[in-house]
Amino acid sequence: MSPSPITFSILARDPSTRARAGELVTPHGTIPTPAFVGVATLGTLKGVPYALLLQGVPPALIVNTYHLYLRPGAEVVRRAGGIHRFMGWQGSVLSDSGGFQVFSLGAAFGKNLTKVAREDIDAARNERAPAVYDPEVLSQHGRLAIIDDEGVSFTSHLDGSFHRFTPERAIEIQHAIGADIIFAFDECTAATASYAYQREALARTHAWAERSLRAHRRNLEASRMQALFGIVQGGRHEALRRESARTLGAMPFDGYGIGGSYVKEDLDTAVGWVCEELPEDKPRHLLGIGEPEDLLRGIEQGVDLFDCVQPTRLGRTGVVYTREGKLNLWNERFREDFNPVDSHCACPVCASHTRAYLAHLFRAREMAAASYASLHNLFFLQALVAEKREAILRNGRA
RNA sequence: GCGUCGGUGGCGGAGUGGUCAAUCGCACCUGGCUGUAAACCAGGCGCCCUUGUGGCUACGCAGGUUCGAAUCCUGCCCGGCGCA
Numbered sequence A: 001m002s003p004s005p006i007t008f009s010i011l012a013r014d015p016s017t018r019a020r021a022g023e024l025v026t027p028h029g030t031i032p033t034p035a036f037v038g039v040a041t042l043g044t045l046k047g048v049p050y051a052l053l054l055q056g057v058p059p060a061l062i063v064n065t066y067h068l069y070l071r072p073g074a075e076v077v078r079r080a081g082g083i084h085r086f087m088g089w090q091g092s093v094l095s096d097s098g099g100f101q102v103f104s105l106g107a108a109f110g111k112n113l114t115k116v117a118r119e120d121i122d123a124a125r126n127e128r129a130p131a132v133y134d135p136e137v138l139s140q141h142g143r144l145a146i147i148d149d150e151g152v153s154f155t156s157h158l159d160g161s162f163h164r165f166t167p168e169r170a171i172e173i174q175h176a177i178g179a180d181i182i183f184a185f186d187e188c189t190a191a192t193a194s195y196a197y198q199r200e201a202l203a204r205t206h207a208w209a210e211r212s213l214r215a216h217r218r219n220l221e222a223s224r225m226q227a228l229f230g231i232v233q234g235g236r237h238e239a240l241r242r243e244s245a246r247t248l249g250a251m252p253f254d255g256y257g258i259g260g261s262y263v264k265e266d267l268d269t270a271v272g273w274v275c276e277e278l279p280e281d282k283p284r285h286l287l288g289i290g291e292p293e294d295l296l297r298g299i300e301q302g303v304d305l306f307d308c309v310q311p312t313r314l315g316r317t318g319v320v321y322t323r324e325g326k327l328n329l330w331n332e333r334f335r336e337d338f339n340p341v342d343s344h345c346a347c348p349v350c351a352s353h354t355r356a357y358l359a360h361l362f363r364a365r366e367m368a369a370a371s372y373a374s375l376h377n378l379f380f381l382q383a384l385v386a387e388k389r390e391a392i393l394r395n396g397r398a
Numbered sequence B: 001g002c003g004u005c006g007g008u009g010g011c012g013g014a015g016u017g018g019u020c021a022a023u024c025g026c027a028c029c030u031g032g033c034u035g036u037a038a039a040c041c042a043g044g045c046g047c048c049c050u051u052g053u054g055g056c057u058a059c060g061c062a063g064g065u066u067c068g069a070a071u072c073c074u075g076c077c078c079g080g081c082g083c084a
Helices: A065-070 A074-079 A083-087 A099-107 A135-140 A167-177 A195-218 A220-225 A238-249 A264-277 A292-301 A310-316 A348-352 A355-363 A367-395
Strands: A007-013 A020-026 A029-033 A035-039 A060-064 A092-096 A145-147 A152-155 A162-165 A181-183 A227-232 A255-258 A284-286 A305-308 A319-322 A325-328
Touching: A007 A367, A020 A367, A029 A035, A029 A367, A035 A310, A035 A367, A060 A065, A060 A083, A065 A074, A065 A092, A065 A162, A065 A167, A074 A083, A074 A167, A083 A092, A099 A145, A099 A152, A162 A167, A167 A181, A167 A195, A195 A220, A195 A227, A195 A238, A227 A238, A238 A255, A238 A264, A255 A264, A264 A284, A264 A292, A292 A305, A292 A367, A310 A319, A310 A367, A319 A367, A348 A367, A355 A367
Parallel strands: A035 A060, A035 A305, A060 A092, A092 A181, A181 A227, A227 A255, A255 A284, A284 A305
Antiparallel strands: A007 A020, A020 A029, A145 A152, A152 A162, A319 A325
8 A cells, every 4th residue: 555645744633622733745735724725626716817826825726527527628637737737736736526516417406405505495305316328318307417326427517418427437537637635436415315315325425435445546656646535425414424434434545525515504513423433633624615604613623624616606796705794795885885805804905905996896897806806705714714723723732 | 941750767778559567688776605507696676555466656748539548649849860
């Protein structure tokens, strides 16, 4: 067994919570943890030009296997010299396995299902679908992806072409992309899915984790340079979450992702159960979370890494984070608000621009509006997490 | 002056006897977004209220025809174009 391509050290633990501060060293740099990883699904932080990124903000990026596979194609990335060269980003890169797209384009397709539900809505169940290899059957189901025990059949949201992912294939593609940290292929279930379905999906996710691990190890060269994280699932159910964390924790992954969709209220409980069971010395990445308060809660449960589309998606559509909460810059009251977005923020946008100016740029549909707001939001989360890290280092013990 | 076309909600522009408080776009107002099918999506946008198959006022102005008019007729006002 080759040594892990990453090393994770815990520098301090908070005495009163499960929070820890540490360092994650990848072949492309050191990520101080807890950390917020920027989401660069298609190989770029949406709306944020590279030139605007300051060193360490964000400390790493996560790209998406499904999306890069469809466009421009994993082989293109490989021939470019890997994702770092392709993007021109020499920092650490993670790649999500595409498991989440199975959810968003499958069970959640066309339905009002979100990653974090308000309440236990009576939404569509993650019902069992027949194993199919036929695009026509897919479209009959009104969705783009259908799951069977072997893998996932899906049609491209771009051109309708037919594809199939298996754990082995997802790993192979991630090898071609070449991120520092890659994720096992998993099945993300709806928060509202039945217990029976969650159980069944979890068994599949666990089997796929094992297959992902084997596929990764078979490629000696890739496994020397790329770390593999398993993904814990189990929905809202304590028994399933703990079982999942124990099962995956016993497998030799380099770290762990915590996946799934949640109901807001039990986001932190579910994360807590998982972190109690996972090995202490491996990094934990809470996938797709979150909002400022979610980050703080996650950290207290023992999470080291986060990623979330919110800072860029909200920013792009006019919403900015501030210490007083989120502000929608489209609101009339900001038309002549000549204060910075957040007077305590040290980001370059807050240093030179006002809310009124950004509000104007949004209304004028200027691209800079989306860029500035996204950049500010990234800074805001970065500062939030960094502040928390400092506190852990200050109060904690090794 | 004559002829002709036209004057509709903040703007553009549909509608040409009832089902029109009036399609649609823009602008405007408000929500939503958590491993990005997302520079997106949804709702609202005459006034009033006991919020409803509710009331009132509206389609340049004033009359008229009609059971009923933004839609037809007459006059006036205003604008474009053409001819003097």
